[in-house]
Amino acid sequence: MEQNSNLKVDFAGLTLASPVITASGTCGYADELAEFMDVSRLGAITTKSISLEPRKGNPTPRIVETNSGMLNAIGLANMGLQRFQDEIIPVLQSLDTKIFVNLAGKTIDEYVKVAQTLAHSDAIDGFELNISCPNVKKGGITFGTDPKLIKEITSAVKDVCLSKPLMVKLTPTVTDISMTAAAAVEAGADALSLVNTFTAMVIDVQKRKPVLANRTGGLSGPAIKPIAVYLVNKVYNEVARDAGIPILGMGGIRTVSDALEFIIAGATAVGIGTATFVYPDTTKNIIDGLATYCKNEGISNITELIGCLE
Amino acid sequence: MENEKAVNKGIFEAEVLSNQQIRQCYYRLNLQFDAKGSRLFENVAPGQFSELDLSNVSLPETSMIPIHLRDTSAKQILLRRPFSFSDIVVSPLTEGCCVKAEILYCVLGPATVRMMSLKCDDRISVLGPLGKGFMVPDGLKQAILVAGGMGSPPVLHLANHLKQHHPDCEVIAFVGAKSIESFPFTVRIGNAKNLVLEEFERIGIPSHIATDDGSAGYHGFVTDNVRHWLENNPVDPASSAVFACGPEPMLAGTARVAKDFNLPCQVSMERMMACGIGLCQSCAVEVKKNSDTEYQLCCKNGPVFNAEDVVFEEE
Numbered sequence A: 001m002e003q004n005s006n007l008k009v010d011f012a013g014l015t016l017a018s019p020v021i022t023a024s025g026t027c028g029y030a031d032e033l034a035e036f037m038d039v040s041r042l043g044a045i046t047t048k049s050i051s052l053e054p055r056k057g058n059p060t061p062r063i064v065e066t067n068s069g070m071l072n073a074i075g076l077a078n079m080g081l082q083r084f085q086d087e088i089i090p091v092l093q094s095l096d097t098k099i100f101v102n103l104a105g106k107t108i109d110e111y112v113k114v115a116q117t118l119a120h121s122d123a124i125d126g127f128e129l130n131i132s133c134p135n136v137k138k139g140g141i142t143f144g145t146d147p148k149l150i151k152e153i154t155s156a157v158k159d160v161c162l163s164k165p166l167m168v169k170l171t172p173t174v175t176d177i178s179m180t181a182a183a184a185v186e187a188g189a190d191a192l193s194l195v196n197t198f199t200a201m202v203i204d205v206q207k208r209k210p211v212l213a214n215r216t217g218g219l220s221g222p223a224i225k226p227i228a229v230y231l232v233n234k235v236y237n238e239v240a241r242d243a244g245i246p247i248l249g250m251g252g253i254r255t256v257s258d259a260l261e262f263i264i265a266g267a268t269a270v271g272i273g274t275a276t277f278v279y280p281d282t283t284k285n286i287i288d289g290l291a292t293y294c295k296n297e298g299i300s301n302i303t304e305l306i307g308c309l310e
Numbered sequence B: 001m002e003n004e005k006a007v008n009k010g011i012f013e014a015e016v017l018s019n020q021q022i023r024q025c026y027y028r029l030n031l032q033f034d035a036k037g038s039r040l041f042e043n044v045a046p047g048q049f050s051e052l053d054l055s056n057v058s059l060p061e062t063s064m065i066p067i068h069l070r071d072t073s074a075k076q077i078l079l080r081r082p083f084s085f086s087d088i089v090v091s092p093l094t095e096g097c098c099v100k101a102e103i104l105y106c107v108l109g110p111a112t113v114r115m116m117s118l119k120c121d122d123r124i125s126v127l128g129p130l131g132k133g134f135m136v137p138d139g140l141k142q143a144i145l146v147a148g149g150m151g152s153p154p155v156l157h158l159a160n161h162l163k164q165h166h167p168d169c170e171v172i173a174f175v176g177a178k179s180i181e182s183f184p185f186t187v188r189i190g191n192a193k194n195l196v197l198e199e200f201e202r203i204g205i206p207s208h209i210a211t212d213d214g215s216a217g218y219h220g221f222v223t224d225n226v227r228h229w230l231e232n233n234p235v236d237p238a239s240s241a242v243f244a245c246g247p248e249p250m251l252a253g254t255a256r257v258a259k260d261f262n263l264p265c266q267v268s269m270e271r272m273m274a275c276g277i278g279l280c281q282s283c284a285v286e287v288k289k290n291s292d293t294e295y296q297l298c299c300k301n302g303p304v305f306n307a308e309d310v311v312f313e314e315e
């Protein structure tokens, strides 16, 4: 189908059709999205987090809307490795785009087992290590806040990825994100993705109870965008640029200029999540808009913009 | 079985034909779909729904906003809102934009407050048709419709559908509300001096109303009214079915009644939804599976489920 040569980017050794990637947990298993757009124009699709065993996820309500954003506490609901292999991989195989599998687990061993099994699948192009989920009691964010644990888990998973790139997804809920980013890079991460959601709470003032059944949830959407842009720029300047590690930047992207902000701040690719819920063809519109921007600005390839912030 | 055709969904525009207050917080919104929407909705099943983008609709004048919602309705909205239909009319004569849709809505928060200010010729973005609707089993001879309060719209859509496409099927409707003021329909005195709902009477469907406070019709829950009726009017389980929409405790009650009379029962569930199309997993409904349970998606696997499969969340 229609491709834009000015949008082709190299990301951790993979050639992406465009720098626009669907964010984990916001595109189902990709088949739903195919009804709204030509997925071959995406740089990649990131799957929902997959864990070794199936997870039912949290009770409802699992979401609540806030001004310019939403909180979610899905709780990493997923079908588990076995069913993912049996039912989803064949679907992914039929899609003409790159696939990142987002990995989740309660123990390092669990992450390793999932990565080890999936590393052998031709349908999968790379991994995103989710050490930043705020909505599960064990694992998730507890790994993502401790540089020592980050190193341990990153190198353990990296060992079993074979030649597939490993991206580490960082939580913004830390004092200094450059410390966690540096830990991941030192341990062998091929790329960094940031940010995951911010831990947050909404209270029902009538009931004087949190709205979400899980009490807290992760804040996403336009409300977090300026913070996410800042964090991407910080990690780019302090860690990624010198290490030569690409960043998948995300958090609240809804428009073409939102995506450009992240690229200018230092991201090689951008992730789109919450905006897809409102307009499932958001990624397509952003891809079109980026191509037009490059053309109008006389830019031969979008990579020229990465980190060009003055 | 019919209705399980894989209907494609899409984003399209609808033009507002009218937006009228029915009573208190209840409104009726009539829409004309564009050519794309008309194509998508031609074979829609009752119970399927849509997601409306109301984020660009402005707030009505403060004096129009119910006092108890003035504070909270100032909140901006980001996500679409799910709505089912009380009727979908496909006009066979006009080509192109041939589908008109009717939504009954209750004003209870920032998005529905904004909906009040929609006026003729305004355009809104619609995503649909979504989910799985009611399935009318082959050979259905008797349909028992049960609705509660704001859950009623899709039951009216089903009633219209049955009248048109299943003329041999006898249909009876039971509708419950807190009080006579809280029906999203017009209450009238019927032939037998009983109270009936005009929207059902118009299409020749007898309706039985129940109010929690006894201000009209049967004094008590609609589910008890259904049980009484079934005790006095035996129906054949092989050719009858119950179809229900409404608050979850009412659905759970309806499921129990249906089970006691061995009747198959379909219920339309509601959940908070961020996307409506299976992307986010926010709309989990707990469903029995073998000896355990699993979560299914209200927006994709539902909103209509077989009642015996659902683990209801009763408060």
Ligand SMILES: Cc1cc2nc3c(=O)[nH]c(=O)nc-3n(C[C@H](O)[C@H](O)[C@H](O)COP(=O)(O)OP(=O)(O)OC[C@H]3O[C@@H](n4cnc5c(N)ncnc54)[C@H](O)[C@@H]3O)c2cc1C
Pocket (backbone or CB within 6 Å): B049, B081, B082, B083, B084, B085, B103, B104, B105, B106, B107, B108, B109, B110, B111, B112, B113, B150, B153, B154, B269, B270, B271, B272, B273, B303
């Ligand atoms: C499949 C489906 C079909 C629907 N059909 C209709 C319809 O035909 N007519 C109609 O008036 N409404 C319908 N609704 C409910 C409607 O979507 C909500 O009333 C609307 O989203 C409220 O938005 P708001 O911003 O005005 O209020 P909010 O502030 O979002 O909500 C106000 C109150 O309603 C509750 N609420 C909101 N959405 C839901 C939900 N999905 N399930 C349970 N409780 C909820 C909230 O907890 C809150 O207490 C339907 C919902 C679903 C899931």
Ligand SMILES: Cc1cc2nc3c(=O)[nH]c(=O)nc-3n(C[C@H](O)[C@H](O)[C@H](O)COP(=O)(O)O)c2cc1C
Pocket (backbone or CB within 6 Å): A023, A024, A025, A026, A048, A049, A072, A074, A076, A102, A130, A133, A169, A195, A196, A197, A219, A220, A221, A222, A224, A250, A251, A252, A253, A271, A272, A273, A274, A275, B280, B281
């Ligand atoms: C409903 C929902 C589910 C999510 N699930 C996951 C997940 O399973 N794994 C993960 O790493 N991130 C998950 N995320 C985080 C997103 O991938 C993304 O990092 C975040 O939402 C910020 O981007 P956005 O503002 O564009 O949504 C989820 C986000 C949302 C809104």
Ligand code: FES
Pocket (backbone or CB within 6 Å): B272, B273, B274, B275, B276, B277, B278, B279, B280, B281, B282, B283, B297, B298, B299, B300
């Ligand atoms: S509302 Fe998003 S999956 Fe159902």
